[in-house]
Amino acid sequence: MEKITNSVCNVVIDKSYRNFNEALSIFHNKINYNINDIYDEILIISDQNVYNNVVDELVESIKAKFIYEYIVMPGENSKCLDVYEQIMNYCVKINLSRKSVIIAVGGGVVGDLAGYIASTYMRGIDVIQVPTSLLAQVDSSIGGKTGINLGKVKNIIGSFYQPKLTYINVDALKSLPQNEFISGMAEVIKYSIIYDYEFLDYLIENSEAILNRDNECLYYIVKKCASIKVEVVEKDEKEGGLRKILNFGHTFGHGVEKLCNISHGDAVNIGMNMAFKLALDEKLILNDYYEKFIKVSNLFNLPLNFKSDTNDYYEDFDNDSFKECSLDKDEDILINEILNIMKSDKKNSFGKINLVLPVKLGEVKIIDNIEEEKILHIIRKCKNA
Numbered sequence: 563m564e565k566i567t568n569s570v571c572n573v574v575i576d577k578s579y580r581n582f583n584e585a586l587s588i589f590h591n592k593i594n595y596n597i598n599d600i601y602d603e604i605l606i607i608s609d610q611n612v613y614n615n616v617v618d619e620l621v622e623s624i625k626a627k628f629i630y631e632y633i634v635m636p637g638e639n640s641k642c643l644d645v646y647e648q649i650m651n652y653c654v655k656i657n658l659s660r661k662s663v664i665i666a667v668g669g670g671v672v673g674d675l676a677g678y679i680a681s682t683y684m685r686g687i688d689v690i691q692v693p694t695s696l697l698a699q700v701d702s703s704i705g706g707k708t709g710i711n712l713g714k715v716k717n718i719i720g721s722f723y724q725p726k727l728t729y730i731n732v733d734a735l736k737s738l739p740q741n742e743f744i745s746g747m748a749e750v751i752k753y754s755i756i757y758d759y760e761f762l763d764y765l766i767e768n769s770e771a772i773l774n775r776d777n778e779c780l781y782y783i784v785k786k787c788a789s790i791k792v793e794v795v796e797k798d799e800k801e802g803g804l805r806k807i808l809n810f811g812h813t814f815g816h817g818v819e820k821l822c823n824i825s826h827g828d829a830v831n832i833g834m835n836m837a838f839k840l841a842l843d844e845k846l847i848l849n850d851y852y853e854k855f856i857k858v859s860n861l862f863n864l865p866l867n868f869k870s871d872t873n874d875y876y877e878d879f880d881n882d883s884f885k886e887c888s889l890d891k892d893e894d895i896l897i898n899e900i901l902n903i904m905k906s907d908k909k910n911s912f913g914k915i916n917l918v919l920p921v922k923l924g925e926v927k928i929i930d931n932i933e934e935e936k937i938l939h940i941i942r943k944c945k946n947a
């Protein structure tokens with residue numbers, strides 16, 4: 563077990579759950595405590611897939627007298643007010659107190675939901691994040707962002723609430739479906755572009771072993787990304803400035819994700835491609851660097867462009883005028899709609915789109931004065947290209 567800690571985050575990275583109690587004791591300044599010496603009740607929140615694959619091993623390692631469990635359906639739909647209310651009622655029913663703890667075991671969905679419940683139940687009780695997807699291990703379980711969706715509006719209800727501990731067992735990634743693993747790889751690549759150029763070389767050189775989920779490689783990449791995230795969060799906990807670099811690829815990506823029915827990882831990679839193309843147009847980077855990004859994307863089977871299959875995005879769009887448009891106008895409408903989604907990103911302010919663009923090897927900058935026409939041009943270039 564290794565600790566990655568600073569004044570804001572307490573993260574442990576490990577290859578099993580065996581040291582869970584030891585880690586917990588350390589962060590409570592105790593020695594050899596069991597979880598029952600620290601908390602009166604324990605509630606695990608997880609989803610059905612994770613429950614089937616991971617939870618037993620964790621529960622065995624925790625060695626608690628008794629653990630409550632609340633298992634939600636896998637998927638984004640569980641991050642909603644209904645499920646929030648059901649779990650809150652359950653917390654009341656089982657008498658969770660201010661001395662109780664919620665353990666979130668799962669991907670980003672469970673982490674965000676359970677984190678928000680912990681931050682609002684009795685004005686806040688302890689939460690421990692036990693991330694089990696690659697995305698959650700390298701990103702969502704660290705840094706204290708919690709939240710649920712309001713209808714189709716993502717993460718609009720939420721809080722900044724730091725977990726008492728984030729316990730990462732990279733071995734849990736072994737049961738993660740391959741598409742989810744690849745999706746998480748987009749976030750891993752992101753870290754190399756925003757913070758650590760040598761890490762990009764590592765990913766290229768070790769792509770095969772990573773895809774085969776070699777233990778040492780998994781440990782290395784998760785530790786590298788978690789360390790970067792912890793460092794960025796300590797410098798800017800509430801996302802006033804620096805933390806925005808973690809959104810690299812996300813501003814462009816969100817529009818594509820929402821309208822084209824693709825995975826988050828695919829959308830982030832397409833978004834990073836758009837940011838690279840814009841940076842090239844603006845002469846912020848050289849082509850060699852862009853070529854390297856294309857190479858790493860190909861190695862990990864991540865897409866660079868999106869398809870505008872109109873049927874895919876009709877379903878999700880409830881604006882009647884949009885539905886009535888003739889087919890030859892569809893493409894422009896889609897591209898403008900992606901821009902509109904980018905404009906409505908909650909990370910923008912004063913009506914300006916904050917774009918994170920690569921400016922040097924392993925370095926990005928937040929730029930908010932790119933003209934809309936240039937952004938539209940880039941979106942067009944990445945459609946069916």
Ligand SMILES: NC(=O)c1ccc[n+]([C@@H]2O[C@H](COP(=O)([O-])OP(=O)(O)OC[C@H]3O[C@@H](n4cnc5c(N)ncnc54)[C@H](O)[C@@H]3O)[C@@H](O)[C@H]2O)c1
Pocket residue numbers: 609610611612615616636637638641668669670671672674694695696697698701702703704705706707708716717734735736737738739742826
């Ligand atoms: N809080 C943050 O800072 C932050 C950052 C990025 C993303 N997010 C949020 O994270 C969510 C996406 O997270 P995600 O990609 O982990 O999705 P997810 O939680 O839906 O997990 C993906 C799928 O993998 C399954 N799974 C997870 N771990 C598994 C394992 N070890 N074995 C087998 N199956 C496993 C889950 O059941 C699910 O079906 C989104 O809601 C997003 O808004 C939050």
